[in-house]
Amino acid sequence: MAFGTTSSQHKSKKRSQSAAFFIFRLLSFSVVAILIVILGFILIQGISVISWDFLTEMPREGMTAGGIYPAIIGTLCLVAGSMIFAFPIGILSGIYINEYAKDSWFKRFIKLMTNNLAGVPSIVFGLFGMTLFVNQFGFGDSILAGSLTLGLLALPVVIRTTEEALKSIDDSFRIGSLALGATKWQTTSRVVLPMAFPNIITGLILSIGRVSGETAPILFTVAAYFLPKLPNSIFDQVMALPYHLYVISTSGTNIEASRAMAYGTAFVLIMIVLLANLLANWLRRYFGKKVKMN
Amino acid sequence: MKRYFHNLGERIIEGLIMISGTVTSITVLLIVFFLFKEGLGIFSQTPVAEGSVISVHPQNPVQELTANEVKEIFDQNITNWKEVGGADAHIQLFQIDDITDYYTEEQIGANFEYLPQRLNELVTKDPNMLAFFPEEYLAPDFKGKRVELAKISLGGFLGGREWYPTIQPAVQLGVLSLILGTLWVSLGAIIIALPLGLATAIYLAEIANPRVRNILKPVIELLAGIPSVVYGFFGLVVIVPLIQDVFGLPVGETALAGSIILGIMALPTIISVSEDAMRTTPRAMKEASLALGANKWQTIYKVIIPYSMSGISTAAILGMGRAIGETMAVLMVTGNASVIPHTFLEPVRTIPATIAAELGEAPQGGIHYQALFALGCILFLMTLLINLTVDFVSAKRKENR
Numbered sequence: 001m002a003f004g005t006t007s008s009q010h011k012s013k014k015r016s017q018s019a020a021f022f023i024f025r026l027l028s029f030s031v032v033a034i035l036i037v038i039l040g041f042i043l044i045q046g047i048s049v050i051s052w053d054f055l056t057e058m059p060r061e062g063m064t065a066g067g068i069y070p071a072i073i074g075t076l077c078l079v080a081g082s083m084i085f086a087f088p089i090g091i092l093s094g095i096y097i098n099e100y101a102k103d104s105w106f107k108r109f110i111k112l113m114t115n116n117l118a119g120v121p122s123i124v125f126g127l128f129g130m131t132l133f134v135n136q137f138g139f140g141d142s143i144l145a146g147s148l149t150l151g152l153l154a155l156p157v158v159i160r161t162t163e164e165a166l167k168s169i170d171d172s173f174r175i176g177s178l179a180l181g182a183t184k185w186q187t188t189s190r191v192v193l194p195m196a197f198p199n200i201i202t203g204l205i206l207s208i209g210r211v212s213g214e215t216a217p218i219l220f221t222v223a224a225y226f227l228p229k230l231p232n233s234i235f236d237q238v239m240a241l242p243y244h245l246y247v248i249s250t251s252g253t254n255i256e257a258s259r260a261m262a263y264g265t266a267f268v269l270i271m272i273v274l275l276a277n278l279l280a281n282w283l284r285r286y287f288g289k290k291v292k293m294n
Numbered sequence: 295m296k297r298y299f300h301n302l303g304e305r306i307i308e309g310l311i312m313i314s315g316t317v318t319s320i321t322v323l324l325i326v327f328f329l330f331k332e333g334l335g336i337f338s339q340t341p342v343a344e345g346s347v348i349s350v351h352p353q354n355p356v357q358e359l360t361a362n363e364v365k366e367i368f369d370q371n372i373t374n375w376k377e378v379g380g381a382d383a384h385i386q387l388f389q390i391d392d393i394t395d396y397y398t399e400e401q402i403g404a405n406f407e408y409l410p411q412r413l414n415e416l417v418t419k420d421p422n423m424l425a426f427f428p429e430e431y432l433a434p435d436f437k438g439k440r441v442e443l444a445k446i447s448l449g450g451f452l453g454g455r456e457w458y459p460t461i462q463p464a465v466q467l468g469v470l471s472l473i474l475g476t477l478w479v480s481l482g483a484i485i486i487a488l489p490l491g492l493a494t495a496i497y498l499a500e501i502a503n504p505r506v507r508n509i510l511k512p513v514i515e516l517l518a519g520i521p522s523v524v525y526g527f528f529g530l531v532v533i534v535p536l537i538q539d540v541f542g543l544p545v546g547e548t549a550l551a552g553s554i555i556l557g558i559m560a561l562p563t564i565i566s567v568s569e570d571a572m573r574t575t576p577r578a579m580k581e582a583s584l585a586l587g588a589n590k591w592q593t594i595y596k597v598i599i600p601y602s603m604s605g606i607s608t609a610a611i612l613g614m615g616r617a618i619g620e621t622m623a624v625l626m627v628t629g630n631a632s633v634i635p636h637t638f639l640e641p642v643r644t645i646p647a648t649i650a651a652e653l654g655e656a657p658q659g660g661i662h663y664q665a666l667f668a669l670g671c672i673l674f675l676m677t678l679l680i681n682l683t684v685d686f687v688s689a690k691r692k693e694n695r
Binding site: 130 | 501519521667678681
């Protein structure tokens with residue numbers, strides 16, 4: 001038996017392969033099952049709570065009745081505010097890293113710092129936002145302070161998305177544009193950016209989904225426990241969906257009675273994330289390109 | 295002239311881009327600055343509860359006590375002055391409520407107006423008295439000796455097992471139980487998530503056909519997108535009662551609940567990072583293995599997994615990092631008892647959960663507030679260490695290729 005394997009060896013080889021593959025398939029689908037269980041549970045429990053009144057009324061009776069209107073508006077304000085801050089700076093920063101920066105210690109330093117910022121725990125962002133924006137700058141607990149804190153948190157994601165999107169554009173487009181006499185900025189803004197745009201926008205939508213669910217950074221910078229009115233200016237406090245869910249599921253006046261409200265709030269939060277993901281996936285398919293997040 | 299303005303515009307834009315590029319670096323530096331500025335303040339504080347005085351007879355030789363000694367004295371575990379460096383005499387404890395044992399209400403005054411004077415008398419009368427009372431009753435001509443509490447030391451802070459930041463008369467700020475709690479829960483999360491995540495990554499990278507991949511990828515992305523507070527809520531209403539029933543515990547809020555939730559949350563990171571690592575295995579290597587007669591499974595565990603080992607360890611470390619820093623989900627399901635955990639079925643308390651739960655009640659600039667910032671520093675350093683390790687490992691990997 002100098003050549004190959006005996007048939008019994010061959011069989012056991014084959015058997016161990018099919019056993020291993022079966023286990024991998026099983027474990028992979030259990031990951032899917034986990035998601036289905038979590039989503040299914042919250043969506044089924046939450047759907048019966050959802051109504052037009054729930055979405056457009058103020059909370060009443062110690063947050064055990066009424067709706068979550070101010071929390072929805074608050075979260076919208078915070079998402080909008082943080083994106084106004086994070087999108088331009090993040091995209092410009094991504095352009096800097098991929099298009100402008102020369103390969104030097106400075107670029108490496110910036111990339112290292114961006115990576116590290118991405119790894120900073122969200123509660124540390126909360127501490128930082130509180131000292132800098134709330135106390136040092138004197139914004140107080142306000143939409144402004146909360147938005148800036150959330151914006152900083154989203155920054156590394158936006159930068160990385162932009163960077164990846166720009167990296168996927170072939171260099172020949174840049175060289176061609178420059179050869180035609182365009183300046184660097186003209187090349188970047190009229191050739192490279194439009195081509196990278198679909199991928200960038202997909203990443204931005206996903207980051208919106210993520211920012212809307214963050215709780216720890218807004219705990220001490222903006223979130224109000226109970227505030228049944230709408231904000232008038234960016235210096236007002238607001239309620240926010242994730243914090244509201246935390247409050248009514250752990251420390252509300254009557255946890256059992258507000259359980260239905262909690263399911264409804266979780267439903268709305270999940271829907272925001274779900275919609276953001278579906279939209280991003282649809283755009284990805286629409287533009288026929290692949291974006292790699294993380 | 296037009297050309298000049300054109301150039302100028304280009305320059306301005308370049309400047310803007312460059313400034314934007316530095317924002318993350320500046321943020322990291324500012325985070326370090328503010329975190330450590332507040333956090334290090336704790337080491338110049340004495341751990342006496344805010345607005346309180348600890349005082350002894352003027353002739354008492356004891357100058358300084360540690361926070362722990364004060365606690366032991368008031369818990370009656372230390373009852374003799376000898377044990378804390380004084381004379382051989384019984385410690386006569388006095389707290390403000392005990393005042394009625396010594397004086398009548400008329401002597402104190404209806405509105406406590408004579409109280410400072412009475413306290414003054416008490417402290418000078420009994421040489422073995424250790425008095426603890428609010429600062430507002432301190433007489434202007436106070437004749438007793440105020441006992442200094444030893445400043446909080448780095449060793450005491452990191453090695454202390456007791457975290458009672460608001461206890462009277464001396465606050466106990468030991469973070470060992472919080473650090474161990476954080477590591478304990480995160481370790482449990484990785485133990486749960488690593489086999490599951492690795493199997494999924496192998497399946498995605500080598501076994502699944504494109505159609506299955508197209509289903510699994512968005513699922514994993516969605517798993518990463520679910521807000522942590524929703525995970526916490528799910529844990530609270532499903533996993534916590536389940537654990538309580540299955541193990542017959544008095545409460546279901548345990549380290550295990552935290553580990554399960556954190557494990558699920560760490561899955562997307564572990565899957566995507568290790569899948570990427572496996573995908574970088576050179577095709578030639580795989581094909582050589584197959585050509586030698588190895589089947590797919592043998593190729594996977596003899597070639598692909600060893601080749602991507604550094605990537606897999608990066609994935610595990612990154613997953614651990616996510617678990618360590620996670621706040622809301624842990625806060626909601628682990629029960630938040632600040633004791634050193636021995637099993638996964640006990641409540642624990644992590645660093646992020648402590649900050650989130652207590653910062654709202656800590657008066658700004660006080661000792662509790664600074665202690666929470668010091669916790670933030672520890673957390674920041676832990677995650678920084680993790681990030682730098684990952685950077686180092688992936689740089690090494692690029693080098694070896």
